[in-house]
Amino acid sequence: MSLMTREDMLRELELLPVWQLKGQLPTVQNVSVLNSVSEVATELAPQLSPQLSPQFEPVIEPVIEPVIEPVIEPVIEPASLDNEDVEEVAAIVTPAKPFRLLISDDASLAFVLDSAIESNDTQDVETLLGNILKAINMSCRIDMPNATLDTLNEHVVKLVMVMGESAANSLLGQLQTIDDWRNKQLVSPVYYQGLPVVITYHPEFLLKNTAYKAKAWVDLCTAKRILQNL
Template sequence: MMTREDRLNVLELLPVWQLNVPHRHAIPALPQQALVENKGHEVAPSVRQCVSEDGNFTFLLEDFSTHAHHQEAEILLRNIFKAMRVTCGAETSLESTLALFESTSQLLVIMGERVANQILKQSYDVAQWRDLQSSQVFQYHTTPVIVTYAPAHLLFHRADKAKVWADLCLAKIIVSGS
Protein backbone atom coordinates (compact mmCIF):
# COMPACT_ATOMS: atom_id res chain seq x y z
CA MET A 1 0.00 0.00 0.00
CA MET A 2 1.38 3.39 -1.01
CA THR A 3 1.54 6.16 1.54
CA ARG A 4 0.63 9.73 0.70
CA GLU A 5 4.32 10.61 0.49
CA ASP A 6 4.91 7.73 -1.93
CA ARG A 7 2.11 8.93 -4.21
CA LEU A 8 3.42 12.48 -4.14
CA ASN A 9 6.94 11.26 -4.80
CA VAL A 10 5.74 9.28 -7.85
CA LEU A 11 4.15 12.45 -9.22
CA GLU A 12 7.22 14.48 -8.22
CA LEU A 13 4.99 16.73 -6.11
CA LEU A 14 6.26 16.01 -2.63
CA PRO A 15 7.61 19.51 -1.89
CA VAL A 16 4.57 21.33 -3.30
CA TRP A 17 1.73 19.40 -1.66
CA GLN A 18 -1.24 21.61 -0.83
CA LEU A 19 -4.85 20.69 -0.36
CA ASN A 20 -7.23 23.51 -1.14
CA VAL A 21 -10.82 22.85 -0.20
CA PRO A 22 -13.04 24.29 -2.93
CA HIS A 23 -15.91 26.63 -2.25
CA ARG A 24 -19.21 25.09 -3.19
CA HIS A 25 -21.44 27.47 -5.10
CA ALA A 26 -24.31 27.04 -7.46
CA ILE A 27 -23.31 24.65 -10.20
CA PRO A 28 -24.06 26.10 -13.64
CA ALA A 29 -24.75 23.78 -16.53
CA LEU A 30 -22.76 24.52 -19.66
CA PRO A 31 -24.55 24.98 -22.98
CA GLN A 32 -24.44 21.89 -25.17
CA GLN A 33 -25.96 22.87 -28.50
CA ALA A 34 -23.07 23.25 -30.94
CA LEU A 35 -19.45 22.27 -31.07
CA VAL A 36 -16.83 24.95 -30.57
CA GLU A 37 -15.59 26.41 -33.79
CA ASN A 38 -11.98 25.40 -34.02
CA LYS A 39 -9.28 28.04 -34.10
CA GLY A 40 -7.99 28.16 -37.65
CA HIS A 41 -8.42 24.81 -39.36
CA GLU A 42 -7.63 22.61 -36.39
CA VAL A 43 -9.03 19.10 -36.51
CA ALA A 44 -11.02 17.98 -33.48
CA PRO A 45 -8.86 15.74 -31.29
CA SER A 46 -9.41 12.02 -31.02
CA VAL A 47 -10.74 11.54 -27.50
CA ARG A 48 -9.68 8.68 -25.25
CA GLN A 49 -12.05 7.69 -22.45
CA CYS A 50 -11.03 5.77 -19.34
CA VAL A 51 -13.65 4.83 -16.75
CA SER A 52 -12.52 3.90 -13.25
CA GLU A 53 -13.51 0.43 -12.07
CA ASP A 54 -15.39 1.87 -9.09
CA GLY A 55 -17.41 4.09 -11.43
CA ASN A 56 -16.47 7.31 -9.65
CA PHE A 57 -14.38 8.86 -12.43
CA THR A 58 -14.40 9.10 -16.20
CA PHE A 59 -11.16 10.51 -17.58
CA LEU A 60 -11.29 12.12 -21.01
CA LEU A 61 -8.07 13.06 -22.73
CA GLU A 62 -6.62 13.49 -26.16
CA ASP A 63 -5.32 10.26 -27.60
CA PHE A 64 -1.57 10.83 -27.49
CA SER A 65 -0.58 7.54 -29.15
CA THR A 66 0.83 9.48 -32.12
CA HIS A 67 2.69 11.96 -29.89
CA ALA A 68 6.49 11.70 -30.08
CA HIS A 69 6.70 11.08 -26.32
CA HIS A 70 3.60 8.89 -25.99
CA GLN A 71 5.33 6.25 -23.84
CA GLU A 72 6.44 8.81 -21.26
CA ALA A 73 2.97 10.38 -21.26
CA GLU A 74 1.40 6.94 -20.76
CA ILE A 75 3.69 6.23 -17.80
CA LEU A 76 2.82 9.60 -16.28
CA LEU A 77 -0.90 8.92 -16.73
CA ARG A 78 -0.56 5.52 -15.02
CA ASN A 79 1.34 7.19 -12.16
CA ILE A 80 -1.46 9.74 -11.81
CA PHE A 81 -4.02 6.92 -11.58
CA LYS A 82 -1.85 5.10 -9.04
CA ALA A 83 -1.47 8.23 -6.89
CA MET A 84 -5.24 8.76 -6.94
CA ARG A 85 -5.79 5.08 -6.10
CA VAL A 86 -7.87 4.75 -9.25
CA THR A 87 -7.87 1.61 -11.34
CA CYS A 88 -8.79 2.32 -14.92
CA GLY A 89 -11.24 -0.22 -16.22
CA ALA A 90 -12.60 -0.03 -19.74
CA GLU A 91 -10.62 2.28 -21.98
CA THR A 92 -12.06 3.34 -25.33
CA SER A 93 -11.61 5.87 -28.08
CA LEU A 94 -14.65 8.05 -28.65
CA GLU A 95 -15.68 8.64 -32.22
CA SER A 96 -18.22 11.18 -31.03
CA THR A 97 -19.09 13.02 -27.87
CA LEU A 98 -22.50 11.34 -27.98
CA ALA A 99 -20.89 8.30 -26.36
CA LEU A 100 -20.51 10.39 -23.20
CA PHE A 101 -24.25 10.28 -22.62
CA GLU A 102 -23.79 6.69 -21.48
CA SER A 103 -21.35 7.69 -18.74
CA THR A 104 -22.65 6.97 -15.25
CA SER A 105 -19.57 8.22 -13.42
CA GLN A 106 -19.86 10.67 -10.57
CA LEU A 107 -17.27 13.02 -12.14
CA LEU A 108 -15.66 13.76 -15.51
CA VAL A 109 -11.96 14.66 -15.42
CA ILE A 110 -11.02 16.25 -18.74
CA MET A 111 -7.30 16.45 -19.40
CA GLY A 112 -6.31 19.04 -22.01
CA GLU A 113 -7.86 22.20 -23.41
CA ARG A 114 -8.68 20.84 -26.87
CA VAL A 115 -10.75 18.01 -25.42
CA ALA A 116 -12.38 20.30 -22.84
CA ASN A 117 -13.35 22.81 -25.50
CA GLN A 118 -14.68 20.09 -27.79
CA ILE A 119 -16.74 18.40 -25.07
CA LEU A 120 -17.93 21.51 -23.22
CA LYS A 121 -18.36 23.69 -26.31
CA GLN A 122 -16.27 26.58 -25.05
CA SER A 123 -12.97 28.10 -26.15
CA TYR A 124 -10.80 28.52 -23.06
CA ASP A 125 -7.25 27.49 -22.34
CA VAL A 126 -6.58 25.28 -19.32
CA ALA A 127 -5.52 28.24 -17.17
CA GLN A 128 -8.90 29.90 -17.83
CA TRP A 129 -10.77 26.67 -17.07
CA ARG A 130 -8.85 26.34 -13.80
CA ASP A 131 -9.60 29.96 -12.83
CA LEU A 132 -13.30 29.44 -13.51
CA GLN A 133 -13.53 26.14 -11.63
CA SER A 134 -11.85 27.63 -8.56
CA SER A 135 -15.12 29.45 -7.86
CA GLN A 136 -17.68 27.09 -9.40
CA VAL A 137 -18.08 23.48 -10.44
CA PHE A 138 -19.00 22.95 -14.08
CA GLN A 139 -21.30 20.23 -15.34
CA TYR A 140 -21.66 18.18 -18.48
CA HIS A 141 -25.37 17.42 -18.45
CA THR A 142 -25.71 16.44 -14.79
CA THR A 143 -22.15 15.23 -14.20
CA PRO A 144 -19.62 17.55 -12.50
CA VAL A 145 -16.50 18.31 -14.56
CA ILE A 146 -12.90 19.13 -13.66
CA VAL A 147 -10.57 20.39 -16.42
CA THR A 148 -6.81 20.06 -16.03
CA TYR A 149 -3.63 19.75 -18.07
CA ALA A 150 -2.97 16.77 -20.36
CA PRO A 151 -0.19 14.28 -19.54
CA ALA A 152 1.71 15.17 -22.74
CA HIS A 153 1.74 18.83 -21.64
CA LEU A 154 3.17 17.89 -18.25
CA LEU A 155 6.20 16.26 -19.84
CA PHE A 156 7.45 19.70 -20.90
CA HIS A 157 5.87 21.89 -18.19
CA ARG A 158 6.85 20.24 -14.93
CA ALA A 159 5.63 23.17 -12.81
CA ASP A 160 2.07 22.40 -13.92
CA LYS A 161 2.17 19.00 -12.17
CA ALA A 162 1.34 20.73 -8.89
CA LYS A 163 -1.69 22.34 -10.54
CA VAL A 164 -2.84 18.98 -11.88
CA TRP A 165 -2.49 17.42 -8.44
CA ALA A 166 -4.57 20.26 -6.94
CA ASP A 167 -7.24 19.65 -9.60
CA LEU A 168 -7.24 15.92 -8.89
CA CYS A 169 -7.55 16.57 -5.16
CA LEU A 170 -10.55 18.77 -5.95
CA ALA A 171 -11.98 15.90 -8.01
CA LYS A 172 -11.59 13.49 -5.10
CA ILE A 173 -13.26 16.00 -2.75
CA ILE A 174 -16.21 16.38 -5.12
CA VAL A 175 -16.63 12.60 -5.44
CA SER A 176 -16.33 12.02 -1.70
CA GLY A 177 -18.92 14.74 -1.05
CA SER A 178 -21.44 13.27 -3.50
Protein backbone atom coordinates in the same frame (compact mmCIF):
# COMPACT_ATOMS: atom_id res chain seq x y z
CA MET B 1 -128.50 99.89 12.11
CA SER B 2 -127.84 102.45 9.41
CA LEU B 3 -126.88 101.30 5.95
CA MET B 4 -123.31 102.15 4.81
CA THR B 5 -122.88 103.75 1.50
CA ARG B 6 -120.24 102.74 -1.02
CA GLU B 7 -118.08 105.69 -0.03
CA ASP B 8 -118.38 104.74 3.63
CA MET B 9 -117.17 101.19 2.85
CA LEU B 10 -114.24 102.45 0.81
CA ARG B 11 -113.30 104.86 3.54
CA GLU B 12 -113.37 102.11 6.14
CA LEU B 13 -111.08 100.05 3.92
CA GLU B 14 -108.77 103.04 3.53
CA LEU B 15 -109.26 102.99 -0.22
CA LEU B 16 -110.24 106.63 -0.46
CA PRO B 17 -109.68 108.96 -2.16
CA VAL B 18 -110.78 107.09 -5.25
CA TRP B 19 -108.51 107.61 -8.23
CA GLN B 20 -110.42 108.36 -11.35
CA LEU B 21 -109.12 107.98 -14.91
CA LYS B 22 -109.17 111.33 -16.67
CA GLY B 23 -108.17 110.16 -20.14
CA GLN B 24 -109.33 107.32 -22.41
CA LEU B 25 -107.34 104.13 -22.70
CA PRO B 26 -106.01 103.50 -26.20
CA THR B 27 -108.07 101.11 -28.18
CA VAL B 28 -106.66 98.00 -29.79
CA GLN B 29 -106.45 99.84 -33.07
CA ASN B 30 -104.44 102.69 -31.51
CA VAL B 31 -101.99 100.25 -29.94
CA SER B 32 -101.50 98.58 -33.31
CA VAL B 33 -100.77 101.93 -34.92
CA LEU B 34 -98.25 102.79 -32.23
CA ASN B 35 -96.49 99.50 -32.75
CA SER B 36 -96.30 100.07 -36.49
CA VAL B 37 -94.85 103.52 -35.98
CA SER B 38 -92.33 102.12 -33.53
CA GLU B 39 -91.21 99.48 -36.03
CA VAL B 40 -90.78 102.02 -38.83
CA ALA B 41 -88.79 104.27 -36.54
CA THR B 42 -86.55 101.38 -35.61
CA GLU B 43 -85.87 100.61 -39.28
CA LEU B 44 -85.13 104.26 -40.17
CA ALA B 45 -83.00 104.93 -37.11
CA PRO B 46 -79.67 103.63 -38.63
CA GLN B 47 -80.16 105.77 -41.73
CA LEU B 48 -81.16 108.95 -39.86
CA SER B 49 -78.60 108.73 -37.07
CA PRO B 50 -75.65 106.58 -38.17
CA GLN B 51 -73.54 107.98 -35.36
CA LEU B 52 -75.96 106.67 -32.77
CA SER B 53 -76.37 103.27 -34.36
CA PRO B 54 -73.82 100.71 -33.19
CA GLN B 55 -71.85 99.01 -35.92
CA PHE B 56 -71.57 95.23 -35.57
CA GLU B 57 -68.70 93.78 -37.55
CA PRO B 58 -68.56 90.00 -38.05
CA VAL B 59 -65.96 88.31 -35.92
CA ILE B 60 -63.71 86.18 -38.11
CA GLU B 61 -61.87 83.64 -36.06
CA PRO B 62 -58.46 82.65 -37.42
CA VAL B 63 -58.20 79.15 -38.82
CA ILE B 64 -55.55 77.30 -36.84
CA GLU B 65 -54.10 74.52 -38.89
CA PRO B 66 -52.62 71.58 -36.95
CA VAL B 67 -48.86 71.60 -36.86
CA ILE B 68 -47.57 68.24 -38.06
CA GLU B 69 -44.19 67.60 -36.55
CA PRO B 70 -41.87 65.26 -38.43
CA VAL B 71 -41.46 61.88 -36.81
CA ILE B 72 -37.84 61.48 -35.84
CA GLU B 73 -36.98 57.89 -35.11
CA PRO B 74 -34.31 57.46 -32.45
CA VAL B 75 -30.98 56.26 -33.66
CA ILE B 76 -30.11 53.15 -31.71
CA GLU B 77 -26.40 52.70 -31.49
CA PRO B 78 -24.99 49.30 -30.71
CA ALA B 79 -24.05 48.96 -27.08
CA SER B 80 -20.40 48.85 -26.35
CA LEU B 81 -19.10 45.55 -25.11
CA ASP B 82 -16.92 45.31 -22.06
CA ASN B 83 -14.14 42.81 -21.66
CA GLU B 84 -16.38 40.11 -20.20
CA ASP B 85 -18.88 40.41 -23.07
CA VAL B 86 -16.07 40.21 -25.60
CA GLU B 87 -14.82 37.05 -23.95
CA GLU B 88 -18.30 35.51 -24.07
CA VAL B 89 -18.69 36.40 -27.74
CA ALA B 90 -15.25 34.97 -28.44
CA ALA B 91 -16.28 31.71 -26.77
CA ILE B 92 -17.65 30.25 -30.01
CA VAL B 93 -19.48 26.98 -29.78
CA THR B 94 -17.35 24.33 -31.42
CA PRO B 95 -18.45 20.89 -32.60
CA ALA B 96 -17.32 18.02 -30.45
CA LYS B 97 -14.28 16.11 -31.67
CA PRO B 98 -13.40 12.51 -30.87
CA PHE B 99 -11.51 12.10 -27.62
CA ARG B 100 -9.98 9.39 -25.51
CA LEU B 101 -12.30 8.04 -22.82
CA LEU B 102 -11.31 6.10 -19.73
CA ILE B 103 -13.84 4.76 -17.18
CA SER B 104 -12.72 3.82 -13.68
CA ASP B 105 -13.29 0.31 -12.33
CA ASP B 106 -16.06 1.44 -10.00
CA ALA B 107 -17.65 3.50 -12.86
CA SER B 108 -17.62 6.62 -10.69
CA LEU B 109 -15.06 8.61 -12.68
CA ALA B 110 -14.65 9.24 -16.40
CA PHE B 111 -11.39 10.57 -17.83
CA VAL B 112 -11.61 12.58 -21.06
CA LEU B 113 -8.30 13.25 -22.84
CA ASP B 114 -7.12 14.57 -26.19
CA SER B 115 -7.12 11.61 -28.54
CA ALA B 116 -4.05 12.65 -30.56
CA ILE B 117 -0.67 12.93 -28.87
CA GLU B 118 1.90 14.95 -30.79
CA SER B 119 4.82 13.93 -28.61
CA ASN B 120 7.24 11.26 -29.73
CA ASP B 121 7.52 10.09 -26.13
CA THR B 122 4.23 8.20 -26.21
CA GLN B 123 5.44 5.64 -23.73
CA ASP B 124 6.52 8.31 -21.26
CA VAL B 125 3.13 9.99 -21.55
CA GLU B 126 1.35 6.70 -20.82
CA THR B 127 3.65 6.08 -17.86
CA LEU B 128 2.86 9.48 -16.40
CA LEU B 129 -0.87 8.89 -16.91
CA GLY B 130 -0.60 5.57 -15.08
CA ASN B 131 1.21 7.26 -12.18
CA ILE B 132 -1.52 9.90 -11.96
CA LEU B 133 -4.20 7.22 -11.68
CA LYS B 134 -2.20 5.40 -9.00
CA ALA B 135 -1.81 8.65 -7.05
CA ILE B 136 -5.58 8.92 -6.68
CA ASN B 137 -6.06 5.17 -6.24
CA MET B 138 -7.80 4.72 -9.57
CA SER B 139 -7.58 2.05 -12.23
CA CYS B 140 -9.57 1.98 -15.47
CA ARG B 141 -11.39 -0.96 -17.01
CA ILE B 142 -12.44 0.87 -20.18
CA ASP B 143 -10.04 2.75 -22.49
CA MET B 144 -11.52 3.99 -25.78
CA PRO B 145 -9.16 6.01 -28.05
CA ASN B 146 -11.86 7.59 -30.28
CA ALA B 147 -14.94 8.16 -28.15
CA THR B 148 -17.73 10.68 -28.71
CA LEU B 149 -20.22 12.46 -26.51
CA ASP B 150 -22.75 9.72 -27.21
CA THR B 151 -20.25 7.16 -25.97
CA LEU B 152 -19.72 9.14 -22.78
CA ASN B 153 -23.46 9.50 -22.24
CA GLU B 154 -23.87 5.72 -22.35
CA HIS B 155 -21.92 5.39 -19.08
CA VAL B 156 -23.37 6.36 -15.71
CA VAL B 157 -20.59 8.17 -13.85
CA LYS B 158 -20.48 10.65 -11.00
CA LEU B 159 -17.70 12.96 -12.18
CA VAL B 160 -15.79 13.79 -15.37
CA MET B 161 -12.06 14.53 -15.23
CA VAL B 162 -10.93 16.39 -18.36
CA MET B 163 -7.25 16.46 -19.25
CA GLY B 164 -6.21 18.96 -21.90
CA GLU B 165 -7.50 22.10 -23.58
CA SER B 166 -8.82 20.45 -26.73
CA ALA B 167 -10.77 17.83 -24.75
CA ALA B 168 -12.31 20.53 -22.53
CA ASN B 169 -13.40 22.61 -25.53
CA SER B 170 -14.82 19.55 -27.25
CA LEU B 171 -16.76 18.39 -24.19
CA LEU B 172 -18.07 21.79 -23.04
CA GLY B 173 -18.58 23.35 -26.49
CA GLN B 174 -16.49 26.51 -25.96
CA LEU B 175 -13.09 27.74 -27.05
CA GLN B 176 -10.98 28.63 -24.02
CA THR B 177 -7.44 28.05 -22.92
CA ILE B 178 -6.67 25.44 -20.31
CA ASP B 179 -5.75 28.15 -17.81
CA ASP B 180 -9.06 29.93 -18.44
CA TRP B 181 -10.92 26.70 -17.75
CA ARG B 182 -9.01 26.16 -14.52
CA ASN B 183 -9.62 29.73 -13.37
CA LYS B 184 -13.30 29.38 -14.18
CA GLN B 185 -13.71 26.24 -12.09
CA LEU B 186 -12.01 27.96 -9.16
CA VAL B 187 -14.73 30.63 -9.20
CA SER B 188 -17.75 28.37 -9.75
CA PRO B 189 -18.23 24.63 -10.46
CA VAL B 190 -18.31 23.50 -14.08
CA TYR B 191 -20.94 20.95 -15.17
CA TYR B 192 -21.61 18.77 -18.19
CA GLN B 193 -25.26 17.68 -18.37
CA GLY B 194 -25.54 17.90 -14.60
CA LEU B 195 -22.24 16.08 -13.95
CA PRO B 196 -19.47 17.96 -12.12
CA VAL B 197 -16.37 18.48 -14.24
CA VAL B 198 -12.77 19.03 -13.12
CA ILE B 199 -10.34 20.28 -15.75
CA THR B 200 -6.58 19.86 -15.54
CA TYR B 201 -3.50 19.58 -17.76
CA HIS B 202 -2.82 16.77 -20.21
CA PRO B 203 -0.06 14.30 -19.21
CA GLU B 204 1.86 15.25 -22.38
CA PHE B 205 1.87 18.92 -21.28
CA LEU B 206 2.98 17.96 -17.77
CA LEU B 207 5.80 15.87 -19.21
CA LYS B 208 7.21 18.97 -20.93
CA ASN B 209 6.27 21.45 -18.18
CA THR B 210 7.04 19.75 -14.90
CA ALA B 211 6.43 22.96 -12.94
CA TYR B 212 2.69 22.53 -13.57
CA LYS B 213 2.51 19.14 -11.87
CA ALA B 214 1.73 20.85 -8.55
CA LYS B 215 -1.33 22.54 -10.10
CA ALA B 216 -2.42 19.24 -11.62
CA TRP B 217 -2.15 17.61 -8.21
CA VAL B 218 -4.46 20.29 -6.75
CA ASP B 219 -7.00 19.47 -9.48
CA LEU B 220 -6.78 15.75 -8.72
CA CYS B 221 -7.36 16.38 -5.03
CA THR B 222 -10.38 18.50 -5.92
CA ALA B 223 -11.82 15.64 -7.97
CA LYS B 224 -11.31 13.18 -5.09
CA ARG B 225 -12.99 15.56 -2.64
CA ILE B 226 -16.00 16.00 -4.94
CA LEU B 227 -16.38 12.23 -5.31
CA GLN B 228 -16.30 11.76 -1.54
CA ASN B 229 -19.09 14.34 -1.08
CA LEU B 230 -21.36 12.81 -3.74
